[in-house]
Amino acid sequence: MTKLFNRVVEVITGDLRFNNTDLDIEFNIPFDDDLEPNLSDLTIYNLSSTTRNKLKRGQLITVNAGYKDDKGVILSGYIDYVTSSLKGTDRSTLIKVIDSQPFNSKKTLQKSFKQKIKADQLIRELAKAINLKIAVIKLPNNIIYKKGFSIDDVVIKKIQDIAKDCGASAYISRSQAYIRSIKDGDNHRFVLNSDTGLVESPEYFEEEKDGKTIKGYKAKSLLQYRMNTASIIELQSVETKSKVRVRKGKHICNGSSFYTEVEAIL
Template sequence: MSKLFKRYVEVVTGNLKFNNTDLDIEFEVPFDDDLEPNISEITIYNLSESTRNKLKRGEVISITAGYVEDKGLILSGRINSITTTPLGADRATVIKVIDTYSFNVKKTLQRSYKGKIKADAIIKDLVKALGLKVAVLKLPKNKLYDKGFSINGEIFKKIQDVANDCGASAYISRQQTYIRPITEGDNHRFVLSPDTGLVGSPEYFETERKGIVMKGYKAKSLLQHRMNTASIIELQSIVTKSKVRVKKGKHICKGNSFYTEVEAIL
Protein backbone atom coordinates (compact mmCIF):
# COMPACT_ATOMS: atom_id res chain seq x y z
CA MET A 1 0.00 0.00 0.00
CA SER A 2 2.99 2.29 0.51
CA LYS A 3 3.21 3.05 -3.22
CA LEU A 4 -0.50 3.88 -3.58
CA PHE A 5 -0.40 7.58 -2.93
CA LYS A 6 -0.06 10.76 -4.98
CA ARG A 7 -2.34 10.01 -7.93
CA TYR A 8 -0.88 10.15 -11.41
CA VAL A 9 -2.82 10.75 -14.64
CA GLU A 10 -1.26 11.52 -18.00
CA VAL A 11 -3.15 11.87 -21.29
CA VAL A 12 -1.15 11.94 -24.53
CA THR A 13 -2.36 12.57 -28.08
CA GLY A 14 -0.29 13.81 -31.01
CA ASN A 15 2.10 16.45 -29.66
CA LEU A 16 -0.14 17.20 -26.69
CA LYS A 17 0.46 15.94 -23.17
CA PHE A 18 -1.81 16.64 -20.19
CA ASN A 19 -1.38 15.66 -16.54
CA ASN A 20 -3.32 15.97 -13.32
CA THR A 21 -0.73 18.28 -11.78
CA ASP A 22 -1.54 21.07 -14.22
CA LEU A 23 -5.19 20.28 -15.06
CA ASP A 24 -8.28 18.63 -13.63
CA ILE A 25 -8.76 15.37 -15.54
CA GLU A 26 -11.51 12.78 -15.17
CA PHE A 27 -12.09 9.53 -17.03
CA GLU A 28 -14.14 6.36 -17.27
CA VAL A 29 -12.44 3.49 -19.10
CA PRO A 30 -14.50 0.28 -19.55
CA PHE A 31 -12.95 -3.00 -20.74
CA ASP A 32 -14.28 -6.48 -21.53
CA ASP A 33 -13.60 -9.64 -23.51
CA ASP A 34 -15.67 -9.22 -26.66
CA LEU A 35 -14.89 -7.61 -30.01
CA GLU A 36 -17.38 -4.75 -29.65
CA PRO A 37 -15.18 -1.64 -29.27
CA ASN A 38 -15.54 0.03 -25.89
CA ILE A 39 -16.15 3.76 -25.63
CA SER A 40 -14.13 5.54 -22.96
CA GLU A 41 -14.64 9.13 -21.87
CA ILE A 42 -11.99 11.63 -20.83
CA THR A 43 -12.92 15.03 -19.43
CA ILE A 44 -10.29 17.77 -19.21
CA TYR A 45 -11.22 21.09 -17.65
CA ASN A 46 -10.31 24.59 -18.80
CA LEU A 47 -8.21 23.89 -21.88
CA SER A 48 -7.37 26.94 -23.94
CA GLU A 49 -9.08 27.38 -27.29
CA SER A 50 -5.80 26.93 -29.16
CA THR A 51 -5.17 23.63 -27.36
CA ARG A 52 -8.70 22.39 -27.98
CA ASN A 53 -8.26 23.10 -31.68
CA LYS A 54 -5.26 20.75 -31.75
CA LEU A 55 -7.38 17.78 -30.64
CA LYS A 56 -8.22 15.77 -33.74
CA ARG A 57 -10.80 13.08 -34.36
CA GLY A 58 -9.13 9.82 -35.38
CA GLU A 59 -5.86 10.57 -33.57
CA VAL A 60 -4.38 7.98 -31.22
CA ILE A 61 -4.83 8.89 -27.55
CA SER A 62 -3.63 7.15 -24.40
CA ILE A 63 -4.03 7.32 -20.64
CA THR A 64 -1.32 6.31 -18.22
CA ALA A 65 -2.62 6.28 -14.66
CA GLY A 66 -1.96 5.07 -11.14
CA TYR A 67 0.41 6.57 -8.63
CA VAL A 68 3.74 8.33 -8.93
CA GLU A 69 5.61 5.15 -7.91
CA ASP A 70 3.23 2.67 -9.58
CA LYS A 71 1.61 3.66 -12.87
CA GLY A 72 0.85 2.07 -16.24
CA LEU A 73 -1.08 2.25 -19.49
CA ILE A 74 -4.85 1.79 -19.04
CA LEU A 75 -6.11 3.00 -22.43
CA SER A 76 -4.85 3.28 -25.98
CA GLY A 77 -7.41 4.08 -28.65
CA ARG A 78 -8.59 6.68 -31.13
CA ILE A 79 -10.49 9.89 -30.58
CA ASN A 80 -14.09 9.46 -31.71
CA SER A 81 -15.56 12.85 -30.74
CA ILE A 82 -14.67 16.09 -28.94
CA THR A 83 -17.15 18.45 -27.31
CA THR A 84 -16.64 21.45 -25.05
CA THR A 85 -19.35 22.91 -22.83
CA PRO A 86 -19.48 25.51 -20.02
CA LEU A 87 -19.87 23.96 -16.58
CA GLY A 88 -20.38 26.71 -14.03
CA ALA A 89 -17.18 28.73 -13.91
CA ASP A 90 -15.32 25.96 -15.72
CA ARG A 91 -15.19 24.68 -19.28
CA ALA A 92 -15.31 20.91 -19.77
CA THR A 93 -13.80 19.28 -22.85
CA VAL A 94 -15.15 15.74 -23.23
CA ILE A 95 -13.14 13.37 -25.43
CA LYS A 96 -14.77 10.07 -26.36
CA VAL A 97 -12.34 7.34 -27.28
CA ILE A 98 -12.81 4.02 -29.10
CA ASP A 99 -10.54 1.31 -27.72
CA THR A 100 -9.56 -0.02 -31.11
CA TYR A 101 -7.54 0.76 -34.21
CA SER A 102 -8.66 1.78 -37.67
CA PHE A 103 -10.83 -0.89 -39.30
CA ASN A 104 -14.41 -1.05 -40.52
CA VAL A 105 -16.31 -2.76 -37.73
CA LYS A 106 -19.43 -2.94 -39.96
CA LYS A 107 -17.67 -4.53 -42.95
CA THR A 108 -19.66 -7.42 -44.42
CA LEU A 109 -18.70 -10.47 -46.43
CA GLN A 110 -20.50 -13.17 -48.39
CA ARG A 111 -18.41 -16.32 -48.58
CA SER A 112 -18.77 -20.08 -48.27
CA TYR A 113 -16.19 -22.59 -47.08
CA LYS A 114 -16.19 -26.25 -48.13
CA GLY A 115 -16.77 -29.08 -45.67
CA LYS A 116 -14.11 -30.41 -43.32
CA ILE A 117 -12.73 -26.94 -42.64
CA LYS A 118 -11.29 -26.11 -39.23
CA ALA A 119 -12.07 -23.06 -37.15
CA ASP A 120 -8.54 -21.63 -37.21
CA ALA A 121 -8.56 -21.53 -41.03
CA ILE A 122 -11.88 -19.65 -41.02
CA ILE A 123 -10.71 -17.19 -38.37
CA LYS A 124 -7.43 -16.47 -40.19
CA ASP A 125 -9.31 -15.77 -43.41
CA LEU A 126 -11.89 -13.54 -41.72
CA VAL A 127 -9.24 -11.68 -39.74
CA LYS A 128 -7.39 -10.93 -42.97
CA ALA A 129 -10.58 -9.78 -44.69
CA LEU A 130 -11.38 -7.40 -41.83
CA GLY A 131 -7.83 -6.13 -41.38
CA LEU A 132 -7.41 -7.06 -37.72
CA LYS A 133 -4.03 -7.05 -35.99
CA VAL A 134 -3.95 -10.28 -34.00
CA ALA A 135 -1.52 -10.42 -31.08
CA VAL A 136 -2.58 -13.92 -29.94
CA LEU A 137 -4.56 -16.66 -31.71
CA LYS A 138 -4.96 -19.76 -29.59
CA LEU A 139 -8.03 -21.99 -29.69
CA PRO A 140 -8.63 -24.51 -26.88
CA LYS A 141 -10.68 -26.60 -29.33
CA ASN A 142 -10.12 -26.28 -33.09
CA LYS A 143 -13.65 -27.14 -34.18
CA LEU A 144 -14.11 -29.05 -37.44
CA TYR A 145 -17.09 -27.87 -39.53
CA ASP A 146 -18.01 -31.09 -41.33
CA LYS A 147 -20.66 -29.48 -43.52
CA GLY A 148 -18.68 -26.36 -44.24
CA PHE A 149 -19.27 -22.83 -43.07
CA SER A 150 -20.78 -19.71 -44.59
CA ILE A 151 -20.91 -16.03 -43.82
CA ASN A 152 -23.35 -13.47 -45.16
CA GLY A 153 -23.11 -10.44 -42.92
CA GLU A 154 -20.74 -8.67 -40.55
CA ILE A 155 -17.30 -10.28 -40.40
CA PHE A 156 -16.77 -8.95 -36.91
CA LYS A 157 -19.66 -10.97 -35.46
CA LYS A 158 -18.70 -14.18 -37.25
CA ILE A 159 -15.19 -14.10 -35.81
CA GLN A 160 -16.76 -13.84 -32.38
CA ASP A 161 -19.12 -16.75 -33.13
CA VAL A 162 -16.36 -19.08 -34.35
CA ALA A 163 -14.15 -18.18 -31.38
CA ASN A 164 -17.02 -18.96 -29.01
CA ASP A 165 -17.60 -22.32 -30.75
CA CYS A 166 -14.02 -23.16 -29.81
CA GLY A 167 -14.27 -22.03 -26.19
CA ALA A 168 -12.26 -18.87 -26.80
CA SER A 169 -12.77 -15.18 -26.16
CA ALA A 170 -12.17 -12.66 -28.94
CA TYR A 171 -11.54 -9.11 -27.84
CA ILE A 172 -9.63 -5.92 -28.55
CA SER A 173 -7.49 -4.36 -25.84
CA ARG A 174 -5.13 -1.40 -26.22
CA GLN A 175 -5.30 -1.60 -30.01
CA GLN A 176 -4.49 -5.31 -30.22
CA THR A 177 -6.79 -8.27 -30.99
CA TYR A 178 -6.70 -11.39 -28.86
CA ILE A 179 -8.40 -14.72 -29.60
CA ARG A 180 -7.60 -17.20 -26.86
CA PRO A 181 -9.10 -19.42 -24.13
CA ILE A 182 -11.39 -17.56 -21.78
CA THR A 183 -9.29 -18.77 -18.84
CA GLU A 184 -5.96 -17.56 -20.25
CA GLY A 185 -4.51 -14.11 -20.01
CA ASP A 186 -1.56 -12.00 -18.94
CA ASN A 187 -0.05 -13.02 -15.64
CA HIS A 188 1.49 -9.99 -13.98
CA ARG A 189 1.95 -12.00 -10.77
CA PHE A 190 -0.11 -9.35 -9.01
CA VAL A 191 -1.75 -10.10 -5.67
CA LEU A 192 -4.88 -8.06 -4.97
CA SER A 193 -5.40 -7.85 -1.23
CA PRO A 194 -6.24 -5.16 1.33
CA ASP A 195 -2.51 -4.40 1.46
CA THR A 196 -2.37 -3.71 -2.30
CA GLY A 197 -5.59 -1.72 -2.65
CA LEU A 198 -8.54 -4.14 -2.36
CA VAL A 199 -11.63 -2.22 -1.20
CA GLY A 200 -14.23 -4.18 0.79
CA SER A 201 -14.86 -7.89 0.23
CA PRO A 202 -15.09 -9.59 -3.18
CA GLU A 203 -18.61 -10.71 -4.15
CA TYR A 204 -19.06 -14.24 -5.51
CA PHE A 205 -21.12 -14.71 -8.71
CA GLU A 206 -22.17 -17.39 -11.18
CA THR A 207 -23.23 -16.74 -14.78
CA GLU A 208 -24.04 -18.94 -17.78
CA ARG A 209 -22.67 -18.49 -21.29
CA LYS A 210 -23.75 -20.86 -24.06
CA GLY A 211 -24.51 -23.58 -21.54
CA ILE A 212 -21.24 -23.12 -19.66
CA VAL A 213 -21.47 -21.91 -16.06
CA MET A 214 -18.76 -19.46 -15.10
CA LYS A 215 -17.95 -18.71 -11.50
CA GLY A 216 -15.97 -15.86 -10.11
CA TYR A 217 -15.79 -12.71 -8.04
CA LYS A 218 -16.60 -9.04 -8.41
CA ALA A 219 -13.95 -6.89 -6.78
CA LYS A 220 -13.11 -3.23 -6.30
CA SER A 221 -9.70 -1.74 -5.67
CA LEU A 222 -7.86 1.53 -5.65
CA LEU A 223 -7.06 2.27 -9.29
CA GLN A 224 -4.85 -0.53 -10.53
CA HIS A 225 -3.34 -0.39 -14.04
CA ARG A 226 -2.44 -4.11 -13.97
CA MET A 227 -6.11 -5.08 -14.01
CA ASN A 228 -7.48 -5.13 -17.53
CA THR A 229 -9.12 -7.65 -19.85
CA ALA A 230 -7.57 -11.11 -19.32
CA SER A 231 -5.27 -10.05 -16.49
CA ILE A 232 -4.49 -12.99 -14.20
CA ILE A 233 -4.50 -11.92 -10.55
CA GLU A 234 -4.25 -13.55 -7.15
CA LEU A 235 -7.28 -12.48 -5.14
CA GLN A 236 -6.71 -12.64 -1.40
CA SER A 237 -9.27 -11.63 1.20
CA ILE A 238 -11.20 -13.01 4.14
CA VAL A 239 -13.73 -14.57 1.73
CA THR A 240 -11.38 -16.15 -0.83
CA LYS A 241 -7.83 -16.94 -1.82
CA SER A 242 -7.91 -17.79 -5.51
CA LYS A 243 -6.32 -17.16 -8.89
CA VAL A 244 -8.79 -15.40 -11.21
CA ARG A 245 -8.86 -14.06 -14.75
CA VAL A 246 -10.41 -10.62 -15.35
CA LYS A 247 -13.40 -10.75 -17.70
CA LYS A 248 -14.53 -7.13 -17.63
CA GLY A 249 -14.44 -3.98 -15.57
CA LYS A 250 -13.71 -0.26 -15.61
CA HIS A 251 -11.23 2.32 -14.40
CA ILE A 252 -12.78 5.44 -12.84
CA CYS A 253 -11.29 8.83 -12.00
CA LYS A 254 -13.88 11.37 -10.99
CA GLY A 255 -13.72 13.86 -8.15
CA ASN A 256 -12.42 11.97 -5.13
CA SER A 257 -13.06 8.59 -6.78
CA PHE A 258 -10.02 6.77 -8.16
CA TYR A 259 -10.70 3.07 -8.45
CA THR A 260 -10.93 -0.06 -10.61
CA GLU A 261 -13.85 -2.50 -10.60
CA VAL A 262 -13.63 -5.96 -12.18
CA GLU A 263 -15.52 -9.19 -12.70
CA ALA A 264 -13.04 -12.05 -12.69
CA ILE A 265 -13.64 -15.76 -13.30
CA LEU A 266 -12.13 -18.73 -11.54
Protein backbone atom coordinates (compact mmCIF):
# COMPACT_ATOMS: atom_id res chain seq x y z
CA MET A 1 0.00 0.00 0.00
CA THR A 2 2.96 2.33 -0.44
CA LYS A 3 1.02 4.59 -2.83
CA LEU A 4 -2.17 4.72 -0.78
CA PHE A 5 -1.21 7.71 1.35
CA ASN A 6 -1.97 11.42 1.29
CA ARG A 7 -5.59 11.41 0.14
CA VAL A 8 -6.43 13.71 -2.72
CA VAL A 9 -9.83 15.09 -3.77
CA GLU A 10 -10.15 17.68 -6.54
CA VAL A 11 -13.34 19.28 -7.82
CA ILE A 12 -13.27 21.20 -11.11
CA THR A 13 -16.18 23.15 -12.60
CA GLY A 14 -16.01 26.19 -14.87
CA ASP A 15 -13.14 28.37 -13.64
CA LEU A 16 -13.41 26.96 -10.11
CA ARG A 17 -11.04 24.40 -8.59
CA PHE A 18 -11.36 23.01 -5.06
CA ASN A 19 -9.22 20.50 -3.18
CA ASN A 20 -9.26 18.76 0.17
CA THR A 21 -6.12 20.56 1.33
CA ASP A 22 -7.94 23.89 1.46
CA LEU A 23 -11.52 22.74 2.09
CA ASP A 24 -13.46 19.86 3.63
CA ILE A 25 -15.04 17.85 0.83
CA GLU A 26 -17.37 14.86 1.10
CA PHE A 27 -19.05 12.74 -1.56
CA ASN A 28 -21.28 9.75 -2.25
CA ILE A 29 -20.89 8.71 -5.89
CA PRO A 30 -22.89 5.67 -7.08
CA PHE A 31 -22.41 3.90 -10.40
CA ASP A 32 -24.24 1.01 -12.06
CA ASP A 33 -24.94 -1.00 -15.18
CA ASP A 34 -27.98 0.73 -16.73
CA LEU A 35 -28.95 3.85 -18.66
CA GLU A 36 -30.79 5.56 -15.83
CA PRO A 37 -28.65 8.52 -14.75
CA ASN A 38 -27.21 8.32 -11.24
CA LEU A 39 -27.38 11.25 -8.85
CA SER A 40 -24.27 11.88 -6.76
CA ASP A 41 -23.94 14.00 -3.62
CA LEU A 42 -20.97 16.34 -3.35
CA THR A 43 -20.63 18.50 -0.23
CA ILE A 44 -18.08 21.28 0.14
CA TYR A 45 -17.77 23.28 3.36
CA ASN A 46 -17.32 27.00 3.89
CA LEU A 47 -17.42 28.29 0.34
CA SER A 48 -17.83 32.03 -0.01
CA SER A 49 -21.14 33.42 -1.24
CA THR A 50 -19.37 34.65 -4.39
CA THR A 51 -18.13 31.15 -5.14
CA ARG A 52 -21.47 29.51 -4.35
CA ASN A 53 -23.19 31.84 -6.81
CA LYS A 54 -20.91 30.58 -9.58
CA LEU A 55 -22.23 27.02 -9.24
CA LYS A 56 -24.92 26.76 -11.91
CA ARG A 57 -27.33 24.02 -12.96
CA GLY A 58 -26.21 22.29 -16.15
CA GLN A 59 -22.55 23.12 -15.59
CA LEU A 60 -19.98 20.39 -16.25
CA ILE A 61 -18.27 19.17 -13.08
CA THR A 62 -15.46 16.66 -12.55
CA VAL A 63 -14.21 14.98 -9.40
CA ASN A 64 -10.73 13.44 -9.24
CA ALA A 65 -9.77 11.36 -6.23
CA GLY A 66 -7.11 9.02 -4.99
CA TYR A 67 -3.71 9.65 -3.49
CA LYS A 68 -0.74 11.96 -4.00
CA ASP A 69 0.98 9.51 -6.36
CA ASP A 70 -2.11 7.90 -7.88
CA LYS A 71 -5.39 9.69 -8.63
CA GLY A 72 -8.03 9.71 -11.37
CA VAL A 73 -11.56 10.65 -12.40
CA ILE A 74 -14.37 9.18 -10.30
CA LEU A 75 -17.16 11.46 -11.53
CA SER A 76 -17.80 13.48 -14.66
CA GLY A 77 -21.30 14.92 -14.93
CA TYR A 78 -23.48 17.96 -14.76
CA ILE A 79 -24.74 19.99 -11.81
CA ASP A 80 -28.43 19.26 -11.17
CA TYR A 81 -28.96 21.67 -8.29
CA VAL A 82 -27.13 23.39 -5.45
CA THR A 83 -28.28 24.13 -1.92
CA SER A 84 -26.49 25.65 1.06
CA SER A 85 -27.15 25.50 4.80
CA LEU A 86 -25.52 26.24 8.15
CA LYS A 87 -24.30 23.35 10.30
CA GLY A 88 -23.19 24.91 13.53
CA THR A 89 -20.47 27.37 12.59
CA ASP A 90 -19.86 25.73 9.20
CA ARG A 91 -21.75 26.34 5.97
CA SER A 92 -22.21 23.25 3.81
CA THR A 93 -22.91 23.47 0.10
CA LEU A 94 -24.56 20.37 -1.34
CA ILE A 95 -24.11 19.88 -5.07
CA LYS A 96 -26.26 17.22 -6.74
CA VAL A 97 -24.58 15.86 -9.86
CA ILE A 98 -26.10 13.79 -12.69
CA ASP A 99 -23.49 11.42 -14.14
CA SER A 100 -24.53 11.89 -17.78
CA GLN A 101 -24.94 14.48 -20.45
CA PRO A 102 -28.44 15.99 -20.35
CA PHE A 103 -30.96 13.81 -22.17
CA ASN A 104 -34.67 13.06 -21.89
CA SER A 105 -34.79 9.79 -19.93
CA LYS A 106 -38.59 9.92 -19.64
CA LYS A 107 -39.44 10.58 -23.28
CA THR A 108 -41.89 8.22 -25.00
CA LEU A 109 -42.02 7.65 -28.74
CA GLN A 110 -44.58 6.19 -31.13
CA LYS A 111 -42.89 5.33 -34.40
CA SER A 112 -42.34 2.56 -36.96
CA PHE A 113 -38.98 1.80 -38.54
CA LYS A 114 -38.18 0.33 -41.97
CA GLN A 115 -37.84 -3.36 -42.78
CA LYS A 116 -34.45 -5.03 -42.37
CA ILE A 117 -33.18 -2.37 -39.98
CA LYS A 118 -30.22 -3.54 -37.90
CA ALA A 119 -30.19 -3.28 -34.13
CA ASP A 120 -27.23 -0.87 -34.03
CA GLN A 121 -28.98 1.45 -36.52
CA LEU A 122 -32.15 1.28 -34.47
CA ILE A 123 -30.35 2.05 -31.22
CA ARG A 124 -28.64 5.07 -32.78
CA GLU A 125 -31.97 6.38 -34.09
CA LEU A 126 -33.63 5.97 -30.70
CA ALA A 127 -30.66 7.54 -28.89
CA LYS A 128 -30.82 10.53 -31.23
CA ALA A 129 -34.51 10.99 -30.34
CA ILE A 130 -33.63 11.57 -26.67
CA ASN A 131 -30.26 13.30 -27.23
CA LEU A 132 -28.32 10.39 -25.73
CA LYS A 133 -24.68 10.44 -26.84
CA ILE A 134 -23.20 6.96 -27.34
CA ALA A 135 -19.44 6.51 -26.88
CA VAL A 136 -19.31 2.80 -27.79
CA ILE A 137 -21.79 0.46 -29.43
CA LYS A 138 -20.56 -3.08 -30.02
CA LEU A 139 -23.31 -5.70 -30.18
CA PRO A 140 -22.40 -9.40 -29.82
CA ASN A 141 -25.39 -10.21 -32.06
CA ASN A 142 -26.48 -7.37 -34.35
CA ILE A 143 -30.07 -8.49 -34.93
CA ILE A 144 -31.77 -7.65 -38.24
CA TYR A 145 -35.47 -6.81 -37.85
CA LYS A 146 -36.72 -8.20 -41.15
CA LYS A 147 -40.29 -6.95 -40.68
CA GLY A 148 -39.20 -3.62 -39.30
CA PHE A 149 -39.63 -2.37 -35.75
CA SER A 150 -42.32 -0.40 -33.95
CA ILE A 151 -42.09 1.46 -30.66
CA ASP A 152 -44.78 2.87 -28.41
CA ASP A 153 -42.95 3.10 -25.13
CA VAL A 154 -40.30 4.94 -23.08
CA VAL A 155 -37.31 5.24 -25.42
CA ILE A 156 -34.59 4.45 -22.90
CA LYS A 157 -36.40 1.25 -21.90
CA LYS A 158 -36.53 0.12 -25.53
CA ILE A 159 -32.84 0.81 -26.02
CA GLN A 160 -32.05 -1.39 -23.03
CA ASP A 161 -34.43 -4.11 -24.29
CA ILE A 162 -32.82 -4.14 -27.75
CA ALA A 163 -29.33 -4.21 -26.23
CA LYS A 164 -30.34 -7.14 -24.04
CA ASP A 165 -31.79 -9.05 -27.03
CA CYS A 166 -28.40 -8.57 -28.73
CA GLY A 167 -26.50 -9.90 -25.73
CA ALA A 168 -25.26 -6.48 -24.66
CA SER A 169 -25.33 -4.31 -21.57
CA ALA A 170 -26.32 -0.62 -21.84
CA TYR A 171 -25.01 1.79 -19.23
CA ILE A 172 -23.65 5.27 -18.53
CA SER A 173 -20.19 5.84 -17.10
CA ARG A 174 -18.49 9.22 -16.61
CA SER A 175 -21.02 11.00 -18.85
CA GLN A 176 -20.65 8.47 -21.68
CA ALA A 177 -23.14 5.82 -22.83
CA TYR A 178 -21.81 2.35 -23.62
CA ILE A 179 -23.62 -0.54 -25.29
CA ARG A 180 -21.54 -3.67 -25.44
CA SER A 181 -21.23 -7.22 -24.15
CA ILE A 182 -21.69 -7.75 -20.44
CA LYS A 183 -18.26 -9.42 -20.58
CA ASP A 184 -16.56 -6.45 -22.22
CA GLY A 185 -15.11 -3.68 -20.12
CA ASP A 186 -12.15 -1.46 -19.42
CA ASN A 187 -9.15 -3.55 -18.49
CA HIS A 188 -6.67 -1.43 -16.55
CA ARG A 189 -4.86 -4.62 -15.52
CA PHE A 190 -5.59 -3.67 -11.94
CA VAL A 191 -5.11 -6.32 -9.27
CA LEU A 192 -7.20 -5.80 -6.13
CA ASN A 193 -5.67 -7.48 -3.10
CA SER A 194 -4.60 -6.55 0.42
CA ASP A 195 -1.52 -4.75 -0.94
CA THR A 196 -3.54 -2.54 -3.30
CA GLY A 197 -6.36 -1.61 -0.93
CA LEU A 198 -8.67 -4.59 -0.32
CA VAL A 199 -9.87 -4.09 3.26
CA GLU A 200 -12.37 -6.91 3.80
CA SER A 201 -12.77 -10.46 2.56
CA PRO A 202 -14.80 -10.52 -0.69
CA GLU A 203 -18.34 -11.84 -0.28
CA TYR A 204 -19.43 -14.43 -2.86
CA PHE A 205 -22.98 -14.18 -4.23
CA GLU A 206 -25.28 -15.95 -6.66
CA GLU A 207 -28.56 -14.68 -8.06
CA GLU A 208 -31.10 -15.73 -10.65
CA LYS A 209 -31.91 -13.26 -13.43
CA ASP A 210 -33.78 -13.90 -16.67
CA GLY A 211 -33.38 -17.64 -16.20
CA LYS A 212 -29.61 -17.39 -15.72
CA THR A 213 -27.45 -17.79 -12.64
CA ILE A 214 -25.18 -14.81 -12.07
CA LYS A 215 -22.15 -15.36 -9.87
CA GLY A 216 -19.78 -12.82 -8.46
CA TYR A 217 -18.24 -11.07 -5.48
CA LYS A 218 -18.91 -7.99 -3.39
CA ALA A 219 -15.69 -6.24 -2.42
CA LYS A 220 -14.62 -3.19 -0.45
CA SER A 221 -11.33 -1.36 -0.83
CA LEU A 222 -9.62 1.89 -0.03
CA LEU A 223 -10.88 4.39 -2.58
CA GLN A 224 -9.87 3.26 -6.06
CA TYR A 225 -10.73 5.35 -9.13
CA ARG A 226 -9.97 2.43 -11.47
CA MET A 227 -13.05 0.61 -10.22
CA ASN A 228 -16.16 1.82 -12.00
CA THR A 229 -18.90 0.34 -14.17
CA ALA A 230 -17.41 -2.28 -16.53
CA SER A 231 -13.94 -2.17 -15.01
CA ILE A 232 -12.17 -5.50 -15.35
CA ILE A 233 -10.19 -6.34 -12.23
CA GLU A 234 -8.18 -9.25 -10.88
CA LEU A 235 -9.59 -10.03 -7.44
CA GLN A 236 -7.11 -11.80 -5.18
CA SER A 237 -7.74 -12.98 -1.63
CA VAL A 238 -7.67 -16.10 0.49
CA GLU A 239 -11.17 -16.88 -0.82
CA THR A 240 -10.61 -16.38 -4.54
CA LYS A 241 -8.35 -15.48 -7.42
CA SER A 242 -10.73 -14.38 -10.15
CA LYS A 243 -11.05 -12.01 -13.07
CA VAL A 244 -14.30 -10.08 -12.56
CA ARG A 245 -16.25 -7.27 -14.22
CA VAL A 246 -17.68 -4.50 -12.04
CA ARG A 247 -21.43 -3.98 -12.51
CA LYS A 248 -22.17 -1.44 -9.77
CA GLY A 249 -20.80 0.23 -6.69
CA LYS A 250 -20.05 3.55 -5.01
CA HIS A 251 -17.20 5.85 -4.02
CA ILE A 252 -17.47 7.32 -0.51
CA CYS A 253 -15.61 10.14 1.22
CA ASN A 254 -17.05 11.19 4.56
CA GLY A 255 -14.97 12.13 7.59
CA SER A 256 -12.43 9.35 8.02
CA SER A 257 -14.13 7.14 5.40
CA PHE A 258 -12.45 6.97 2.01
CA TYR A 259 -13.41 3.79 0.19
CA THR A 260 -14.95 2.11 -2.85
CA GLU A 261 -17.49 -0.72 -2.75
CA VAL A 262 -18.32 -2.83 -5.80
CA GLU A 263 -20.36 -5.78 -6.98
CA ALA A 264 -18.47 -7.64 -9.68
CA ILE A 265 -19.49 -10.64 -11.75
CA LEU A 266 -17.45 -13.63 -12.87
